[in-house]
Amino acid sequence: MANLKYSILGLFLLFTTSCDKILDVDVPDNLVHDEFWQNRDQVYAALMGMYSSMHDAMNSYHVWGDVRSSLYAPGSGDAYNASYGQLMQHDIYPANGLLSWRTVYRSISIINSFIKNAPSALEHDITFNPDELRTMMGEAYALRALNYFYLVRAFKDVPILDEPYESDNQQFDLSAHPEVDVLNFVEADLERALGDAPATFDDVRHRYGRITKNAVRALWADVKLWRNDFEGCLDLCQALDAQYASTLVEPLSWYTIFNPGNSAESILEYQYGLQGPTSPVYGWFAAFNRVDADGERYLANATNVRLNSQEVLYPPTSLEHSSSDTIRLSSFAMLRNTAVFNGFGPALEVYKFLGSVPYQANYRAANNRIPNYIFYRYREVLFMKAEAYAMLNRYVEAEQQINLVRRHCDIPELTPGESGEGVEFMSRLLMEREFELGFEGKEWFAAVRISRRPGYENILIDKAATDHSMGRPYQVIRARLLDQESWFLPYHLTEVENNPQLDQKSFYRNK
Known part of the structure; x- marks a missing residue:
């Protein structure tokens, strides 16, 4: 694996009031053992470094989990390039830069360093509470x-690294481990995390922006669903129901989920603020003029991708429901910006991330750097439960979960049996997910998860190939996706060239 050897602690970008610069580093051996991990403050700084390292991986998380879904079409100008096009038309080559997993493994290496070295601070700082260290661990x-769950869903078989880089003398196993081994590793980490993670935090930003037991449960339920352990998924969701069933945002307050964020039904969000890195959401989903501090107009952010306008994402509703749920109401869910900016054509914008208020085109202006990135919120848990119940042939309970979401969007509930069973139900469920969770980063993963089950294979293929956003013929896209190995990404060319232990997947070897 290329570029895994670097001074791990020097990569920390700290969200602390006491330190606003990258840590000075020495050679790794001396730093780890002689200069760092000496007290509680250093351990806490390293903890914040783990979170901040995820920001650099955010584009990979989102691209791998969403851009191949049917929600996207090419953007315009320099913001769109052939790399995104390859993913959208399912014709992916190993040289594609979007395949690089460097930032994700860098985050993992930082976490590995914390897991190995943080406990040593207890020997040097008698004021450091062991219970606090346990929750940090x-x-x-x-x-x-x-991080590993993103990797395994995107690539299937990936290397497992559970040690930090601390010396040039270390030897790592950089071969790709089978998917089952990676998932076992993930579940072992989650089992420990559920026992040790904090129940909650008094500080609101930490409550939603850091790992809690509920965040572990949501992530683990997602893993169980990926592994087709439907009872295990429901067991984990049961504890989440006890915490969140009464917290669903009411219809006319739906917008608080996204602005200001950290709503009562939030489980885990990546926090952005006026200090620190800027949220990538505007770069992905906005294309509009604004006036900068000097009064000059400029293209603030050109979208990498835009909505596939041919996709019927937001079906019409009766007038009585037309103003209460603008996540689904197309005139506000996706705003068409008709201006032309420096040669860029018009684009559609995902308003739920960008706007300052619902029901009118009013953007966040000076605060456009702060929209949070939502990893898990309770409505997704309800969709997980619906999927698990359906796979257990408990369709009445499955529809109840969907109707809870619909009820809190003030749109008509499904009538009993309306969603059908089997393939019909799962196809409908994916659309229901898109209505609610569209552009939140996981819809390709959801389609892959469902379609890998025997008898459901054509769901992903038909969804991807019908009315293709780049105008590719149905049969062309279908042919590219018939082999399920194409649903997973190839290893980046550089990784294969620099790592003799990593063999390119057979499906991609001649590309």
Whole structure:
């Protein structure tokens, strides 16, 4: 694996009030053992470094989990390039830069360093409470599991690294481990995390922006669903129901989920603020003019991708429901910006991430750097439960979960049996997910998860190939997706060239 050897602690970008610069580093051996991990403050700084390292991986998380779904079409100008096009038309080559997993493994390496070295601070700082260290360790194991879960869903078989780089003398096994081994590793981390992670935090930003037991449960339920352990998924969701069933945002307050964020039904969000890195959401989903501090107009952010306008994402509703749920109401869910900016054509914008208020085109202006990235919220848990119940042939309970979401969007509930069974139900469920969770980063993963089950294979293929956003013929896209190995990404060319232990997948070897 290329570029895994670097001074791990020098990569920390700290969200602390006491340190606003990258840590000075020495050679790794001396730093780890002689200069760092000496007290509680250093351990806490390293903990924050684990979270901040995820920001650099955010584009990979989102691209791998969403851009191949039917929600996207090419953007315009320099913001769109052939790399995104390859993913959208399912014709992916190993040289594609979007395949690089460097930032994700860098985050994992930082977490590995924390897991190995943080306990040593107890020997040097008698004021450091062991119980606080235990909860921090729970956060670390959960974050490592989250990173590996992204990797395994995107690539299937990936290397497992559970040690930090601390010396040039270390030897690592960089071969790709089978998917089952990676998932076992993830579940082992989550089991420890559930026991040790904090129940909650008094500080609101930490309550939703750091790992808690509920965040572990949501992530683990997602893993169980990926592994077709439907009873295990429901067991984990049961504890989440006890915490969140009464917290669903009411219809006319739906927008608080996204602005200001950290709503009562949130489980885990990546926090952005006026200090620190800027949220990538505007770069992905906005294309509009605004006036900068000097009064000059400029293209603030060109979208990498835009909505596939041919997709019927937001079906019409009766007038009585037309103003209460603008996640689904197309005139506000996706705003068409008709201006032309420096040669860029018009684009559609995902308003739920960008706007300052519902029901009118009013953007966040000076605060456009702060939209949070939502990893898990309770409505997704309800969709997980619906999927698990359906796979257990408990369709009445499955529809009840969907109707809870619909009820809190003030749109008509499904009538008994309306969603059908089997393939019909799962196809409908994917659309229901898109209505609610569209552009939140996981819809390709959801389609892959469902379609890998025997008898459901054509769901992903038909969804991807019908009315293709780049105008590719149905049969062309279908042919590219018939082999399920195409649903997973190839290893980046550089990784294969620099790592003799990593063999390119057979499906991609001649590309």
